[in-house]
Amino acid sequence: MATILGEKIRAERKRLKLTLDELAEKTGSSKSYIWELENRPVVRPSAEKISRIADVFGVTVEFLLDDEKQTLTESDVNQVFFRRVTQLDATKRAQLEKFLNAIDDDE
Amino acid sequence: MATILGEKIRAERKRLKLTLDELAEKTGSSKSYIWELENRPVVRPSAEKISRIADVFGVTVEFLLDDEKQTLTESDVNQVFFRRVTQLDATKRAQLEKFLNAIDDDE
């Protein structure tokens, strides 16, 4: 019944052992609205609310909003790949970006 | 008169040489609403809209929303890059790995 976003919010709230009221206060919301975010079948919160919630949880907005992304940690494979990428010099990094642009055809 | 968010959206849109109409279409919005985001003195867009706009621009939601943040940091750039990579299908991901191997000559 709840959205994936709603489930994530509830999970993180529970992880931090916060009540609806506490999370509401920390994010400048009402507890009824936090409840709605967690439970209603369709929600469309403002960017500002989501941003403040992400702040309290210590996660990125992207993590909260991306339904594909169910876990906080990247896979080990990704971590290795990303470490190599961050260590590239600027020229090679630019080459890689260009290559990514070429194969990642966004319609 | 416009918000900092509005100015950022306009700046990025211009950088990508997009019209209001084009950005609207890419983000599933109306052009009038994109105009309002850029020009109205107060706006409170939904997380979904901002997320889709950030996607088109290739920036993080955090960059768009944080008024302090006027320029993209290294970690913003990396975050977007990594996100794109994780969303590639297996074939393209393999291509990218191969390309990385080619340019990343570990002496």
Add this chain to the structure above:
DNA sequence: TACGAAATACCTATATACCGAACTTTTTAC
């Protein structure tokens, strides 16, 4: 110059984000 098209600015209407307060359920302490 003029004319159409494209871009921009603004207006109106509708759906819904979000709140406060009341209500119900669960937990805590005696």
Add this chain to the structure above:
DNA sequence: GTAAAAAGTTCGGTATATAGGTATTTCGTA
């Protein structure tokens, strides 16, 4: 047990997000 307190749920109302229209400006080109 049972009463109070805390947590969670529901609901009605108001403000506003957003689409879709229309008016105005800019721009290319003959």
